[in-house]
C-alpha cells in the first residue's frame with residue numbers, strides 16, 4: 519500500500535533526504551516548503567516529487583495545505599514534522615520576535631500539522647507522525663534558548679500525543695539529530711563548527727541520509743510497537 523506522506527521542509531537538507539528515502543520505499547510523498555521557490559522547483563524537477571508551499575507556523579495554512587494534499591493524493595497517513603529554523607543569540611540580544619518565530623514554526627508547526635491530520639489517522643486506524651527534534655533540545659545550547667525550548671517542547675509533545683494515538687494504530691515518535699551537514703549547519707561559523715566536531719565521538723558531522731533511515735524505520739509497518747520514543751542519531755555526542 520502506498521501511504522500518503524507529507525514531509526514539512528521536505529525540499530532541501532534533512533527533509534529532502536527524508537522525502538527521497540520514503541519515496542524510494544513506495545510512499546506517496548508531498549514535500550512542503552516555506553519560501554525558497556528556486557530550491558523547491560529544482561527538487562521537483564530532479565525527483566518528480568510534488569512540492570507544496572505553505573508556512574507550517576500558520577494554523578489556517580496548514581489546514582488548507584493538508585486538505586489540498588489530501589485532495590491531490592488521498593488521505594494523509596504519515597506526517598514528518600521536519601521544518602525548522604534558527605534565530606540564534608544569547609538571551610541579552612535575543613528579541614521577542616526571535617523567540618516567538620522559533621516557537622511558532624518549530625513547535626507550533628508540529629501542533630498545526632497534527633491538528634490537520636491526526637483525527638483522520640485515528641478514524642482510519644493507522645498513522646505515523648515523526649517529529650524532528652534536536653540534540654540541543656535534549657542538552658541545551660549556548661545562544662539558543664528559543665531553539666532549545668522549542669525542540670525540547672517537541673519531545674514532550676511527542677510523548678503526550680503518542681498516548682492519544684496508541685489505541686488507534688497511530689504512533690508518534692521523535693528523532694533528535696546531532697549536527698548534520700546541511701545549510702543550517704553551514705551557517706555556523708567555521709571556528710565554532712570545528713569545536714563542535716571535536717566533541718562528536720564518531721569524529722564527523724552526520725549525513726542527512728542517516729536521519730532519513732531513522733525516519734523510514736519509525737514510519738514502517740514493523741514499527742507499530744514503537745511509540746512515544748525519541749531516537750537520538752548524533753554520533754555519540756549526547757547519550758541518555
Ligand code: NDP
Pocket residue numbers: 526527528529530531532533550551552553554555557572573574575600601602603623650651652653694695696697698699700701702703
Ligand atoms: P534547512 O535549513 O537545511 O532546511 C529547512 C527546511 O525547512 C527548508 O525546506 C525550509 O523551506 C523549511 N522551512 C523553514 N521554515 C518553514 C516554515 N515556516 N514552513 C514550512 N517549511 C519551512 O534545515 P535542516 O535540513 O538542517 O534541518 C531540518 C530539521 O532538522 C529542522 O527542524 C532542524 O531544526 C532539525 N535539526 C537539524 C540539525 C542539523 O544539524 N542540520 C540538527 C538537529 C536538528 P525553504 O526551503 O522554503 O526555506
